[in-house]
Each structure stands twice: as C-alpha cells, then as structure tokens.
Amino acid sequence: MKLQRIAIREFRQFSGQLVIDDLQPGLNLFVGPNEAGKSTIAEAVRAVFLERYKASHLKDLLPWGLANGQPSVEVSFELDGVACRLSKQFVSRQRCELRIGQSVFSEDEAEDRLAALLGFSRAARGPLKAENAGVPGLLWVQQGATQELRDSTGHAAQYLRDALTQLSGGRESAGEDALIAAVQRELRQLLTARTQKATGPLAEAEQKLAALSASRDELQQQRQQFDENIARLAAQQEAFDDAERRRPWELHEQKAAAAQQRAAAVAELERNLQGLDQSLRVGEAELAVAVQQEQGALELEAALAREREQLAALRVEVSAAQAAYAQAESSVAQAEQAAAEANRALELANAAVSAADLRGQIDVYRAERERLEASIADADKANAAVLQAAQEAAALEIDERQLKQLVALDAELTVLRARTEAAMTRIEYRLNGEVKVGEETLSGTGVLRVDEEKRIELGALGQLRVIPGVSDLSAQFSELATHEAEHGQLLRSLGVVSSGAAQARHEQWKTLVAQQQSHAKILAVHAPQGIDALRAALAATAARWQASSERLASLPDVSAALPLDAARRHAQIARDALEAARKVLAQAATAYSSGVAQAESLAAQLQRKEAQLSDDAFRRNRAQWQAQIVEQRVKVDALKNQRGERERELDAARLDDPAAEALRYRASADLARGEQHERQVRIVELRSQLETMGASGLGERLAALEAQVEQASRRKDELSLRASALSLLDEVLVDERDAALAQLRAPLTERLGHYLKRIFPQSSVALGDDLSPAMLDRDGRSELLDALSFGTREQLGILTRLAYADLLQASGRPTLLMLDDAAVHTDAARRDALKRALLDAATRHQILVFTCHPELWDDLGVRQRAVADLKLA
Structure with missing residues (x-):
C-alpha cells in the first residue's frame, strides 16, 4: 500500500x-518544531483509516474556536496496483x-472493507481500542x-500468525489454541x-470428604470416650468408698490442734523477748544521751x-593589714592627681580635633552656599524663560482637532470647487455690441459661466x-455652500483667515512649546526639586555655617594641645594606674575589715564558751x-544477759515450727475433704454422660457416616482422575502448539536477524508466544526486554516493526509504516545504523517519519518537508 495524497x-x-501530495513510495520525512502539527498529520491518517466515522467521541477533532x-480527511493510495481513495467527515x-x-x-x-484489507477490527462502539488496532496499531507508531511493543504485537498476533503460516508452509495453529483454551477452561x-x-x-468434593471424615472421627472419639467413661466411673466409685472408710481428714485435724498448742507457747516466748528488747533499747538510748552530753563538754574545753x-x-x-591600707590610700591619691592632669590634656586635644573639624565644615558650607546661590540665579533665569515661552505659546495655541477638521474641509472644498467649476457651462464671448443675458448685459470679451438655465437675447x-449639461449642479452648489459656511465658521472659531495661516500658527505654537520644554529641562537640571527647595537648602546651609562658626569661637585656646593619640595614650595609662591603685586599696580595706570582724567575732565566741x-x-x-553513765552501763549489761537466755529458749522451741505444721495439717485435711467431694461430683457427671450417650444411638450414627465417607471418597477420586487427565492433555497440546510455532517463527526470526545485525552484531532475539520480542541474546548472556535501557528498547521496537512489515508484505498484506518522533533516545552511532535499516526497508515499504530534529536526519538523501511550509501552501 502506497499513500499518494x-x-x-x-x-x-x-x-x-x-x-x-507527491508522497514518495519509499521514505518520506516531515520536520517541524513541537506543536507544529506533525502528530496531527499522523493522527489524521489513523483517524481516516481506523476510527468509525459516526463515533460521537470525536468532537476533540474540532479546531479550537x-x-x-466539519473535520474531514481524504487520502489517495495505491493497493496492489489499484488506485484507491478514502474520504471521511x-x-x-x-x-x-x-x-x-x-x-x-x-x-x-466501506469501514468493514477497510478493516479486512488493512488487518484490524472495528470497535463496536466508542473510541478505537488498542485491541482493535491490529496491524496498523503495530506499524503506525504514535x-x-x-x-512499547508487547501489547501492539499481541493485538496483531493473529494476523502475524496467518502471514507466518502462509510463508512457512506450516499448519494453522489457531485451532490448537482454541482446543488448548477449551481444555484449560475445563482444567x-x-x-x-x-x-x-x-x-x-x-475442591467441594475434598471439602465434603474432609467434613464427613471429621464427623466420623468425632463419633469414633465419642464411642471411645463412652467406653473410657465406664471404666473411669468404676475407678472413681471404688476410690470414694475407700476414703469414706479411712476418713484421713480427721487425723490431719487432730495433728493440727496439737501443733497449734505448741505454736501458742512459742508466741509467748516471743512476746517476752520483745519486752526485753524494748527495755534494752531504752537503757542504751539513755546511756547514749549521757555519753553524748559528756562528750560535748569535753569538745567545748578543747575548742576553747x-x-x-x-x-x-x-x-x-x-x-x-592596717599598715598596708594606709600605704594603699597614699598611692590612690597620687594616681587620682595624675589621672586628672591626663584627662585635662585629653579634653584639650579633643577640642583641637573639634576645631579642625569645624574649620573643614565651615569651608564646605561656604562652597555649598556659593554653589546654591549660583544655581538659584540660573534657575530663576530658566524659570523666567519657561514662563515667557508658556505665555507666548498660550497666545498662539490652537485647537488641534478643529485644525484637522479645517485642513480636511479645505481639501474637500478644493475638490468640490473644481468639480463645480468643471460642471458649469463655460461660454467664451467676443462681442462687437451688447448682449443681454437674463438681467445682465455683456459686451467686449470674457467668459460666462452658466450654472442654471439662462436666456440670451440676440x-x-x-x-x-442655455441649459447646463449636469443635472445635479444645484445639489453641488448646495453642498459647496454648506462646506464654505462650515469652513468660514471654523476660520472664525480659530481666529485665522485661511487654512495656511492656521497651520503656520500651529507650527509656531509647536516651536514655542518645544522651547518651553527645553527651558524646563534646563530648570530641572539646576533645580530638580524646584527653586524653593534650592532656597531652603541655601538657608539650611547658611544656618549650619553660622552654628559651626559659633561652636569654633566657643572652643578654648588649643595651641598647646598634644596630639590626640598621645593624649589618649597618656590618659589611658593614668586611668590604668588609678584603677590598679584602687584595686590594691580595695583589697587592703577588705583584708583589714575582714580581719577586724573575725577577731571581734572570735573574741565574743571565746567569751561565751568561757562563761558556759x-x-x-x-x-x-x-x-x-x-554518775548516770555508770548506772546505765550496769543496767544495760544485765538486760543483755536476760535477752540471751530468752533467745536460746526460743530457738529450741522453734526447731519444728509448730505454726507451719498446724497450717500444713489443716491444708491436708481440706485437700482430703475436697478430693472426696470432687470424686462425688465426677461420679455424678460420668453417670449423666453415660446415660445421655447411651440414649443417642451412637453406633447407628457411626455406621451411617462411614457409608457417606466412602461415597464422598469415590466422588473425589473420580474428579482427581479427571483433573490429572486434563493436565496431561494440556501438556501434550501445548507441546504440539509450541512445535508448530517454532516452525512458524522461522521466517520472522530470519527477518529480525537481517535488521538486528546492523546494531547488535552476533545477537539474536527470542520470541514469545504472541510473536513479540521477549529476550535479547548477545555477548553470551540473555537479557529480558524489560531489563534493557529505554533507548535499546526503542531501537528494538523500530527494527522489529520493520521485520513485521517485511513478513506481512511477503504474505500479500498491505504495509505502511509511520514513525512519530522515533529514535529520540538513541545515540549518534546507533542512529546511523537505524537510518541504514530504514533506507533498506524503504525499498520495500512506504515509510512516513515525523521528527522535530531535522538536523539529525539531513543525511538520508531524502527531501525534508517542513510542516510550516505545508501550512503556507
């Protein structure tokens, strides 16, 4: 298939x-920047061939505004040597x-015929879906x-298989696929x-078998439990009768009473020991107080x-410290005198610096005052010139709108007078006597203009x-009179005698306005903020000059002043010396006052302790x-001896812990009674369970469940056998289909190798079941398509589509390749290889390439057609 227009x-x-028009049968290159319309051209071709003309979703095809x-596309093309034309609106x-x-x-x-010719399917409704695009969706790259190759290849897989079947001589595999699909659906x-x-x-059969088996197991467990409960009831009844004969809890209670009596005796010994401990603690406390008081008296004597x-x-x-304080006072007085002298010298040096600064300021203010006075004089002169030019311009100012009307009306009058003059009848006369024309008498020579019907008496x-030849001459006269009245009114309104005088006056006014603007600029240079601002600045400068002069006069005589740096250095040295002397004085005063205070405090403290x-x-x-210390020591020793005797007696009584034994025997009695009660309860429960289970028909239920389990097991085995058979059939059919596909892939693999070697020498591509590239084998390693870089996948996408086109053309199907901004992510070396592949494919197919990088495709030997030029044409 070759597009022509x-x-x-x-x-x-x-x-x-x-x-x-004039599309070439091979490579056609369309160039232009982004949004120039390249993709719109490609979309128009897609729409005219693939979209349903009655689809309601195509309103987005309308131009903006x-x-x-009425969007429409018409294409002329050649199909197997037959001229064709397709148009859609x-x-x-x-x-x-x-x-x-x-x-x-x-x-x-027409649309059904197109779908059959190009190899795609029409969408039932709505927009064209990817699964309907077929061969065009594979070869027309957006x-x-x-x-992106896998999806478009999958949607065109059946068309590719048909072509491969025709080329390879293999058998059609679509029937096997349908059978495999049916087997897999059953499986x-x-x-x-x-x-x-x-x-x-x-799954239902397995679940039912599992549920029935669980119910059967549960009944078997109940049957086993029934037998075990009978044996357990006999054992529990025998143990209950034996305990009732022996009554072990009564023996434990007797032992607990005897142990409780021994525990009471131990408690009495513990109370006696506690009383001795309390008396001992009181005696030791009283002894400690007396010892502490005596120790305090001894420490007071040592401290004194x-x-x-x-x-x-x-x-x-x-x-x-008193002597050091007197010496420090003398040093401070000397330092204060030296610091005062240094400060006076510093003040004099500062006054000298201030006098120099004031003299500089006075000079600056004097120069500024002179400059401002000169600027005010120049500004006054420029201002006077501005005022004079403004007055003269105001006297000559003319309404520009009326002037334009006057000039236009003057031009119209000139034309109208000429037309009226030409329309009037002109009679030239040379008379020897007199002739009466209307009320007028003519003689001699002259020209008579007749603007209305006149009678000449001979x-x-x-x-x-005489009748004028123009029928509307009176109307022209009326129009001329109207314009002349309006013209005169404008002349009077403007105060001029003619249009030329008005224009001359307007030009003179413009000259004066220009002079006014020129003088205003000069005024702005001298007084950018106005003359008043200059006068205010002059007054301020004069005031500052006066103030600086008065401050200079108020300063003392500074002829003997030191340089400011030297005065500052001497003053700083004097201040540092004064500060150091004051610190020494402060330290001496602190030491003296602290020593006096400590001595007085210590003397008072010593006096108090001596008095105490x-x-x-x-x-x-x-x-x-x-005396109390001696008495308490004797008493404490006696209490310690008594406590030792009571502790030995208590240790002997505690050897068997009678209180714990009483608790143990009581707990044993309670346990024996509790066990006997539990036996009685279990006996009652077991009898009740046995009666209930015996009345439920346990054996009959168990037999019925075993029959249901056997039936469910047979059903599950039948379905498992069917699943195994279907799995085996699926494996056999898939193996057969794969063998057929391997035979079909040979022509496509050969074409892929033809193009692939240009970019990836010594490499091959493995095809998936849908005939799309699945893996690239190169340099001894295999890489999945998704693992490749974006640019490499882009290059494989172009080469694979060229191979598909060769395959389809060889099987007699129409091919047209469209590549919209392809190879964008391809480097220069691989782009050159892609160009050679495209030129090779262009000898067999028509290829439309759209790109926004014309400089990258200018070496193909193909004319580049700019979209902008197509728009202009």
Missing part, C-alpha cells in the same frame, strides 16, 4: 485545509466513502510509544492455574583552747436658451551525767 480540513490545529467545524454531516478502482463502498460497508474448573490447587467441584591561739594570731594579721436674430564552762548549773549537770 493526504488532504486534511478543519482537523484539530488545522482550521483551514492542508494538502500533502470552531464549534461548527466526522462530527457533523458524517460520511464515509471508499473507492477501489471502479468499485465504490460507503458508510459501514509519539513516545516506540519502545481451571478443577485446578487453579498458578498453584495447581483444587477448585470448583474438586584552740580559739585562744587563733585569736592571738589573728590580732597580729590585723595590725599588718435682438433681431432671436433668443438663445564556768556556770554552776553546767557543772552540776555534768556531775549528774557522769
């Missing part, structure tokens, strides 16, 4: 008509017509979809596809001796009646403490 009208961005448009007034040679098809019949009703687990009837020594040493330190000769030791009451209390 494409005509697109009111289709998306083409609001007019775009015609592409053209709601009532969408959205409104929908139509479809297909001409093949002398045969004409229209509407749905923008950005070059690397999927019994086993899942991925895990081969039971499903459907087989130490503090007397400390007071003597402290008084010596106070004398030394005396004896008779009379001439010499107090009579303190001496009497001390004698009592010493």
